[in-house]
Amino acid sequence: MEETIPGTHAAQIAGQIPKQRGDSLLETAVRYAEERHWDVFPGTWLEAVDGVQRCSCGDPACAAPGAHPAREDWATLATGSATVARRMWQRQPTASILLPTGRTFDAICVPETAGFLALARMERLELTLGPVTLTPERRMQFFVLPGACAKLPDLLRKLGWAPGSLDLLALGEGAYVAAPPTRYGSRGAVQWACRPTPANRWLPDAEELISALAYACGRDR
Numbered sequence: 001m002e003e004t005i006p007g008t009h010a011a012q013i014a015g016q017i018p019k020q021r022g023d024s025l026l027e028t029a030v031r032y033a034e035e036r037h038w039d040v041f042p043g044t045w046l047e048a049v050d051g052v053q054r055c056s057c058g059d060p061a062c063a064a065p066g067a068h069p070a071r072e073d074w075a076t077l078a079t080g081s082a083t084v085a086r087r088m089w090q091r092q093p094t095a096s097i098l099l100p101t102g103r104t105f106d107a108i109c110v111p112e113t114a115g116f117l118a119l120a121r122m123e124r125l126e127l128t129l130g131p132v133t134l135t136p137e138r139r140m141q142f143f144v145l146p147g148a149c150a151k152l153p154d155l156l157r158k159l160g161w162a163p164g165s166l167d168l169l170a171l172g173e174g175a176y177v178a179a180p181p182t183r184y185g186s187r188g189a190v191q192w193a194c195r196p197t198p199a200n201r202w203l204p205d206a207e208e209l210i211s212a213l214a215y216a217c218g219r220d221r
Helices: 009-015 025-036 082-091 112-125 148-158 206-220
Strands: 046-049 052-055 097-100 106-111 132-134 139-144 169-171 176-178 191-194
Touching: 025 082, 025 097, 106 112, 106 148, 106 206, 112 132, 112 139, 112 191, 112 206, 139 206, 148 169, 148 206
Parallel strands: none
Antiparallel strands: 046 052, 097 176, 106 139, 106 169, 132 139, 132 191
């Protein structure tokens, strides 16, 4: 029998998203490196041009203004050293905070509506979650153990879904996510739907979450 998810449940979870702390980008980047041992690297930033927030890359049609790598060798710049991170953001305090995937974590990315549906289901199943971001592009990114990219096609096939049939993808080696409180132009800032805490330092495997995520994405089509 199909599971029914109350229409208000996702909205209730959305209302429970914690307010972001007022720390600077510099202090936040240092904390990610120091406390979570995540590699971090500074991306582009926003600049006011004729009263409009534009990306520092100079492209007026930038798809992710203020939230993408500033140079091609970004992967070699990413560091897990709090000291190096502090030095990087001291040079450009408004730079976005970007986290490379495929190192200490991969990220499974789904639409926001499916993400909230999945969170509601995971809550009922008492699944252990890692951190989860909510982006201004209305996407949710679930942090999981590295290797999700390689596993995802087979995991979806086992659940009866052809790879590519759902709006669900994994970000691994060679990709990155923008971390809170990075801003995307005028669209707002990245937030934590599930904030990093000592309790979720150990990340789940993609296999533990994929059923709920695929179910929610199927409902969201």
